[in-house]
Amino acid sequence: MKQQEEVGEHQATEWVNTHGDALYAFAVTRIKDKELSKDLVQETFIAAWKGFKQFRGEASVKSWLFSILKNKIADHFRRQKWSATEIGDYNDQDPFFDAHEHWAKTTSPKTWEDGADTLLENQEFYKVLDYCQGKLNTIQRAVFSLKYVEEMGTDMITDELNLSQANYWVIMHRAKLQLRACMESNWFITR
Incomplete structure (x- = not known):
C-alpha cells in the first residue's frame, strides 16, 4: 500500500510539472479569473491523485486531466446562482432593436472590410x-x-449549465450581440 501511495505521489508531481501550465491556460481562457483557475487546476490534480487507482490508461494522462478539469469548470458554472440581472430577462428596452423589433439605426450590423x-x-x-x-x-x-x-x-450545454433551451438561446443571442458591438467598436473598420 505504501509503495502504491509513493507511486501515486510521484505521478502527481510529474503531472503537475508536465501539464500544470497547459491546464491553467485552458482554465483561464474559459473563466477569465486567474485565482479561480488556479483553484480549479489544483482541484483537478487532487481529484486525479485520489482517482489514480481507477485510471485505466485508456486515454492519455493529458486527456484524462483535461477531462477532469472540464468537469470542474462545468461544476463551477453549475454551482453559480444566476441572478435575473446576470442571465437577463427580455425587456422592451433592448438597445439593439426598436419597438417594432427591427435593428435600431445606431446598432444595425455594419459591413466589415476584413x-x-x-x-x-x-x-x-x-x-x-x-x-x-x-x-x-x-x-x-x-x-x-x-x-x-x-x-x-x-443539449449538452443546457444539461451542463442546468439551463432551459429557451434560456440558452436568449443568453447566446445576447452574447453574440454584445460581441458584435464590442468587435465593431474595438476592431472592425466599418463603411
Missing part, C-alpha cells in the same frame, strides 16, 4: 476577440465558450 481568411491569420484580432469575450457576463461567456470553443452541442 475577410474571414485575413482575420484568422491576425493575432491582434484574437486579442481583441478575447478582450470582448471577457466583457461578457459569466453565463454568457460560459455558453459562448462551450458552444464555439469546446464545440459542445446545445
Whole structure:
C-alpha cells in the first residue's frame, strides 16, 4: 500500500510539472479569473491523485486531466446562482432593436472590410476577440465558450449549465450581440 501511495505521489508531481501550465491556460481562457483557475487546476490534480487507482490508461494522462478539469469548470458554472440581472430577462428596452423589433439605426450590423481568411491569420484580432469575450457576463461567456470553443452541442450545454433551451438561446443571442458591438467598436473598420 505504501509503495502504491509513493507511486501515486510521484505521478502527481510529474503531472503537475508536465501539464500544470497547459491546464491553467485552458482554465483561464474559459473563466477569465486567474485565482479561480488556479483553484480549479489544483482541484483537478487532487481529484486525479485520489482517482489514480481507477485510471485505466485508456486515454492519455493529458486527456484524462483535461477531462477532469472540464468537469470542474462545468461544476463551477453549475454551482453559480444566476441572478435575473446576470442571465437577463427580455425587456422592451433592448438597445439593439426598436419597438417594432427591427435593428435600431445606431446598432444595425455594419459591413466589415476584413475577410474571414485575413482575420484568422491576425493575432491582434484574437486579442481583441478575447478582450470582448471577457466583457461578457459569466453565463454568457460560459455558453459562448462551450458552444464555439469546446464545440459542445446545445443539449449538452443546457444539461451542463442546468439551463432551459429557451434560456440558452436568449443568453447566446445576447452574447453574440454584445460581441458584435464590442468587435465593431474595438476592431472592425466599418463603411
